[in-house]
Amino acid sequence: MTEPYIRVLVVDDQELIRTGLRGILRERYGFTIVGELDTGIEVADAVDRLSPDVIVMDIRMPHVDGITATRTLARSGNAPPVLVLTTFDEDETLAGALRAGAAGFLLKGAPAEDLQRAVRTLAEGGAWLDPAVAGRVLTTYREGRPPMRPGDEVDRLTPREKDVLALVGAGLSNSEIAADLFLGEGTVKTHITHIFTKLDLRDRAAAVVFAFDHGLVQPGDPRQPEGA
Known part of the structure; x- marks a missing residue:
């Protein structure tokens, strides 16, 4: 098809x-x-x-x-x-x-x-x-956003949600995250919704910044933005 x-x-x-x-x-x-x-x-x-x-x-x-x-x-x-x-x-x-x-x-x-x-x-x-x-x-x-929130905020996430957020930070799409973690794409979308709610993130760009600032993106990942 x-x-x-x-x-x-x-x-x-x-x-x-x-x-x-x-x-x-x-x-x-x-x-x-x-x-x-x-x-x-x-x-x-x-x-x-x-x-x-x-x-x-x-x-x-x-x-x-x-x-x-x-x-x-x-x-x-x-x-x-x-x-x-x-x-x-x-x-x-x-x-x-x-x-x-x-x-x-x-x-x-x-x-x-x-x-x-x-x-x-x-x-x-x-x-x-x-x-x-x-x-x-x-x-x-x-520099244009509110001050950083407490560092333990990331602990609100489940281990699987941390995995998903790390891959969001690395630039993967929902389907790529699903394949990487052996999850259904609908499950990935549900995790992302929970992540945004728990961390009070407005959109994907804010999630990318959060992932970098909290060390969730693996150093050297070829998909991550250079110099971030």
Whole structure:
């Protein structure tokens, strides 16, 4: 049975970029672009009409920028994950995208294969932080959040929840975590829900930072963001 295409909504004000994305995120690679926008104004309406699995969103656009659009979607409570795609590697800008609720970011200079992997990862419930700038951005993200909570907070988690959180921090998607731990994907989703509730984490990006800050990510894991 053929796997369904990953449905992508592209939001970028540059026609040249949208044309390039059409070539990278096409059906032969397992994607279908269900809509294109050149501003963040109509993103919420497009999500309701088109039901995308992932949104690929530029940061700097006229009228409504990508961060504002992402924040609006996050407040709705049922938005698809947002991958911020930008030419700007400004740490505060990218950290702002994570704070707004983006599930990941990728620089526009990254290889096409990285974009495809990032969209697949987000569609499967994962997070994607471009390794070229992830370490710096996570540092900036930490600086803009409330002070660290007590170190024993991680003890609220069961051993299995700690295992799951460590793999979230390493950048694995829900299906990859399920395969790694020999669990059903539904079980992994339940563990992640419990983790977010116990640790008062808003989203996957916050979980990644928590995992690094509490030493749950194994040093040297090739999937972890460099310098985090």
